[in-house]
Amino acid sequence: DTEVTQTPKHLVMGMTNKKSLKCEQHMGHRAMYWYKQKAKKPPELMFVYSYEKLSINESVPSRFSPECPNSSLLNLHLHALQPEDSALYLCASSPGRATDTQYFGPGTRLTVL
């Protein structure tokens, strides 16, 4: 079963709110990712966790804070976001290496007011 789940599906938040996005996979994958995708653009890598350790941070602003509580879960904590952060946030996982085939969750569509 190649399934990555994400919650919530949609999120609307104000610029002073704190919220979290959640991602889960039960495929035994050891690498997990957060991507941001704006309309008509490709996914843009934000963070990579490999064996529960942060291995890549693509110079993402600190208002985005990732967390990997265990090998199946990945969170993205959001605080003091800007309207330009509105986008589709995609979680993905892969068996081990960051260059293995990645499987994507359905995404969280975020709107920042």
Next chain:
Amino acid sequence: RKEVEQDPGPFNVPEGATVAFNCTYSNSASQSFFWYRQDCRKEPKLLMSVYSSGNEDGRFTAQLNRASQYISLLIRDSKLSDSATYLCVVEGGTASKLTFGTGTRLQVTL
């Protein structure tokens, strides 16, 4: 030169047509290559990995040309359901991550 380049299209083709997309990449050290398909407002889904020897899956054929640093995707007997954006994805060499092309939009019409 961009790391991964694709013609954004759109490619408008009639049902039953054969259509081909190319994608060029800049890092000669790249080892992993993929085609993903993304429907409007949905997540990318793996269509196929691309191997050095080329590979075929039903109506879809992928090829890799290392000398010219491009990969291709051929779709035969296009169906309406093939309408989507096709993303070329390449390993970033020493960066140990995947890099996505901007995607090629395909619209198959009756």
